[in-house]
Amino acid sequence: MTSGAFAEMLRMSFSDREKPMKYYLGSDVGGTNISSAVADRDGNIVSRVTIPAGAHRGIEEITRDICASSMDAAGQAGLGMDAFSYWGIGMPSCINPKTRLLVHANCFRWRNADVFSYLKKYVSLPIYIENDANCAVLGEQQAGAAKGFENVLLLTIGTGFGSGIIIDGKIFAGADGMGAELGHTKLVYDGVQCTCGQYGCAESYCSATALIRQMREKTGDYVSDITAKGIMDRAEGGDPAALEAVDKYTDYLACGMSTFITILRPEVIILGGGVSQSGEFFYDMIRKKLPGRTFSGAEIGVPEIRRALLGNDAGIIGAAFLGEHRGRHLIPG
Ligand SMILES: [Zn+2]
Structure with a gap:
């Protein structure tokens, strides 16, 4: 091993040990409310922001509010958006992996919507979007009745x-x-x-x-x-x-x-x-x-x-962990 490689190995092992507490950012978007939360690595919710979805409005305004709620949740936890390696969102829909469009969200009357490009105007993190029921099972597995x-x-x-x-x-x-x-x-x-x-x-x-x-x-x-x-x-x-x-x-x-x-x-x-x-x-x-x-x-x-065990929190906790346990269909935008 060269001394350079040895130094690099040492640097990596130190930086691993000194890694700050990791936090996860998730949102749960439905026809009534938009909720965003920061969770710690055990799935405990550290901060949460819930706002009315205003489902009658256009996609531009709704996606802007989804982004704002996530930034507010981060702010309430004393964190900037750079504290997260990705952002997970649960919705009553899913992304078509071929077109990268949201297939349909009946609560907003969206069909084949280019949600990623709207969200990316405000948030530059990799974004995972998953069906809310799939988020809920991940939440229960991460921190609820299916832990382990x-x-x-x-x-x-x-x-x-x-x-x-x-x-x-x-x-x-x-x-x-x-x-x-x-x-x-x-x-x-x-x-x-x-x-x-x-x-x-x-x-x-x-x-x-x-x-x-x-x-x-x-x-x-x-x-x-x-x-x-x-x-x-x-x-x-x-x-x-x-x-x-x-x-x-x-x-x-x-x-x-x-x-x-x-x-x-x-x-x-x-x-x-x-x-x-x-x-x-x-x-x-x-x-x-x-x-x-x-x-x-x-x-x-x-x-x-x-x-x-988690009730309505299962979806938001699961969304926050999407990037850790993603399925093969789930490609970040
Ligand atoms: Zn049916």
């Missing part, structure tokens, strides 16, 4: 049915970033029409909306203000109609989950969204139904089912 696991499935069961998949530590979203939409896999041939326009999707049978529909069909009550939580509570209390509806609903959910398990065999399945807030009664029902309905479930078992 490399193969994770997150199902977000609320008004809709979202999903995020991590395989061998990386987000999986298919070759073009449009994959991992488990809510739109088909559960019933020619079944109920889904919000996506197709028929028989898992979302139409396993979402909170679906549970409410199933309860209404059972009772014939289309008038009362029923919530998924209300149905779960009534079922747990022994109400026969609610119990029957939840039994049917968990049949569909277990059936959908068994398919996902058969394809992915994750180490853990995290349930998020409103339905995940149900009591142990609901979890016991799912855990009891799954092994018998899953390929080799009786012999080798099924993954552990856990409740998500």
